[in-house]
Amino acid sequence: MATGRTMTPDEDFPLRFATRVALAALPWFEEDHGEVVLSDRSVGPVIDTHTHYALPTLSIHSIDMERETPDSNLLLGRCCAHHLDVRANQCFSPGELSALKRELLLGGLTGRGKRRDHTAPNLARDMRQMNVVRSVVLALDLAIPSRHPTDTLRTARSRSEVVGYGSVHPRSRHAKAKLEEQLHLGARGLKLHPPNQHFRPDAPYAMELYRICGRENLPVFWHAGPAGIEPKFNQSFAQMRFYERPIREIPETDFVLGHAGSLQHREAIDIQRKNKNAWLEISGLSLGQLREVIAEADIDRVLFGSDWPFYHPVLPLAKVLVATQSQPELRKKILHDNAARLLDRTQSGARS
Secondary structure, three states, X not given: OOOOOOOXXXXXXXXXXXXXXHHHHOOOEEEEOOEEEEOOOOOOOEEEEEXXXXXXXXXXXXXXXXOOOOOOOOOOOOOOOEEOOOOHHHOOOXXXXXXXXXXXXXHHHHOOOHHHXXXXXXXXXXXXXXXXXXXXEEOOOOOOOOOHHHHHHHHHHOOOOEEEEEOXXXXXXXXXXXXXXXXXXXXXXXXXXXXXXXXXXXXXXXXXXXXXXXXXXXXEEEEOXXXXXXXXXXXXXXXXXXXXXXXXXXXXXXXXEEHHHHHHHHHHXXXXXXXXXXXXXXXXXOHHHHHHHHHHOOHHHEEOOOOEOOOOOHHHHHHHHHXXXXXXXXXXXXXXXXXXXXXXXXXXOOOO
């Protein structure tokens, strides 16, 4: 466990930036053709354990996940402010947050909007800018007819730079059959989103899925903890106290706590420290929260993630670089080695 580390004071670095490209003011980055890129190639290689292709739409709509466009059109856009000292979802202004919620709702219903630019080649381009050599692409199965899990897995299977995780709705009568189908499409993990799928992580039907995942050597990647911008009803499903029982009672399954518990990161740290099968993924955390994870969690089970296409990987990467000054071995664990160990262990035995 990492404790008692000396950090370079925050005053050495700017923490608030008017646009994404303004992060080029940090010593590890530079501007190239109007975009911020990683210029210090001693940083990396990086593995991003939290990305998505085009978010779910009704199955009557089709999105070409292999189409390349000039702009990835991320939900926190290039002209939005990017702050390191707040949680990522607090970077949105009130107007931008309202636009985000409209985009998520209307885009899902119509198949239009920014998600048409959240494609495999666009993710690959943004990965290269930050020396990200591999990404985990997470599907999401919601309570609407959607092809998102199968489209995600088929696209991921054809690309060498990503690993595809499937998703099934835990309350579906056909959850086990869907999981079996996704295994044959190459799924190497299972993504579940309790607040959006409206289930408690410790529900009996979910526990059955977790046990199957353990037998199949599949990590379970949860959205963990309330984010603060979702409806109160959704937040009720994501309370960290509901995540501990599955982790404790099913030690043969690896569980990744996405966003490291979000607003309840201290509870997530406590769960991770007590359970060797619990991992913390750090996308969305503020710099202050990240420092607490580094100081108090088991650093060998902390994973880098961006939550692309919500955010460009430069935002969480900048936080890790600031928080790990003069700690190259710790930085390497977070950015690459921990994820490589998890992926190497769980990619064996994929169905054909």
